[in-house]
Amino acid sequence: MSHDAEHMDCSQALYRMMEYVDGEMTADDTRLLAAHLTSCAPCLAEHDLDKVLRDVVHRSCAQEQAPPQLRATIMQRITTICDNGSWTEVTQVRRISAEG
Numbered sequence: 001m002s003h004d005a006e007h008m009d010c011s012q013a014l015y016r017m018m019e020y021v022d023g024e025m026t027a028d029d030t031r032l033l034a035a036h037l038t039s040c041a042p043c044l045a046e047h048d049l050d051k052v053l054r055d056v057v058h059r060s061c062a063q064e065q066a067p068p069q070l071r072a073t074i075m076q077r078i079t080t081i082c083d084n085g086s087w088t089e090v091t092q093v094r095r096i097s098a099e100g
């Protein structure tokens with residue numbers, strides 16, 4: 001530890017961003033990273049991105065399964081793909097998923 005331990009640089013901030021977003025850092029480290037974010041726009045942008053990503057992942061995991069209709073459609077498409085190996089069917093599944 002150097003006397004500079006009270007200052008977190010961008011590489012440290014970015015390296016530990018997911019820990020910060022997940023709330024897994026110590027109180028001291030959280031304070032240091034939070035302080036860095038108030039004075040560093042690029043890291044703050046990365047933080048916002050990671051936070052959104054984390055929220056989306058949490059929501060996806062919390063939901064036990066896809067809506068029945070979407071699930072049935074996808075399963076039916078997958079079955080069709082397995083039957084005739086059509087790449088067109090794969091792209092249709094992708095489009096359906098994106099619209100869902």
Ligand SMILES: [Zn+2]
Pocket residue numbers: 009010011013036040042043
């Ligand atoms: Zn920074």
